[in-house]
Amino acid sequence: MDYSFFLDETGDHGLSFIDKNFPLFLLCGCIIKNDALKEIEERINSFKQKCFQTTEVILHSREIRKCEGAFQILFDLQVKGKFYRDLNQILEAGQYCLIGAGIQKEEHIKRYGKGAKDPYALSLSFILERLIFYLDKIDKTAKVEIFVEERGKKEDQMLLAHFNSILDRGTFFVQSDRFKSKIRRFSFHSKKDNIIGLQLADLCAYPLARHLLNPKEPYIPFKIIEDKIYCIKKGSYKGWGLKLFP
Numbered sequence: 001m002d003y004s005f006f007l008d009e010t011g012d013h014g015l016s017f018i019d020k021n022f023p024l025f026l027l028c029g030c031i032i033k034n035d036a037l038k039e040i041e042e043r044i045n046s047f048k049q050k051c052f053q054t055t056e057v058i059l060h061s062r063e064i065r066k067c068e069g070a071f072q073i074l075f076d077l078q079v080k081g082k083f084y085r086d087l088n089q090i091l092e093a094g095q096y097c098l099i100g101a102g103i104q105k106e107e108h109i110k111r112y113g114k115g116a117k118d119p120y121a122l123s124l125s126f127i128l129e130r131l132i133f134y135l136d137k138i139d140k141t142a143k144v145e146i147f148v149e150e151r152g153k154k155e156d157q158m159l160l161a162h163f164n165s166i167l168d169r170g171t172f173f174v175q176s177d178r179f180k181s182k183i184r185r186f187s188f189h190s191k192k193d194n195i196i197g198l199q200l201a202d203l204c205a206y207p208l209a210r211h212l213l214n215p216k217e218p219y220i221p222f223k224i225i226e227d228k229i230y231c232i233k234k235g236s237y238k239g240w241g242l243k244l245f246p
Contacts, residue, residue: 006197026102027123028205036095100208101126
């Protein structure tokens with residue numbers, strides 16, 4: 001495989017409940033050429049070893065922000081400052097590309113009512129289309145393997161069914177054969193598998209969502225990864241590498 005594509009989410013995908021403080025669901029895809037992935041894995045494992053004396057700690061955005069579990073060390077402000085400086089350097093220096101799709105759940109329900117589609121399935125369609133656009137742009141012969149974090153047996157089965165329908169039918173913008181020619185594998189993995197690419201996608205998902213919710217608010221984590229977002233031309237990622245729907 002030439003490339004790996006890692007998918008993770010932030011926010012609740014359900015339409016029966018809307019958190020007024022976070023009314024958005026966002027799916028983040030992180031695409032990395034496999035030789036660049038090895039370098040990122042080495043840097044993040046070295047970072048983990050330095051911070052925790054082990055590589056087994058899973059980098060999880062929410063636990064980091066809340067200083068939970070292994071990240072209770074971040075209550076020490078000096079440790080926290082060093083932790084973020086080192087992690088931000090890795091995120092900034094890494095060679096990867098981001099594709100994010102956010103669903104405004106309240107607006108989605110208002111516009112489509114009972115016909116409103118599952119936000120996860122909808123954002124997956126948007127992201128896979130843009131994955132194909134990106135691969136066509138950089139290397140028409142490129143192949144990709146997709147890694148998805150497990151959510152639950154029922155949810156994973158529904159997601160796999162939607163993915164297979166995309167392969168079989170295509171989407172409005174991308175025909176089935178284009179998906180089939182690029183995507184070689186779609187697999188689910190547990191958080192406990194300690195897959196660095198999934199952790200990278202997790203770290204990037206929240207800053208993308210935070211920017212969509214408050215685009216005028218300066219947010220350092222977003223600025224660090226902003227240049228990684230897929231653009232149709234330099235600086236033009238709105239609607240391409242970062243889509244908000246509806």
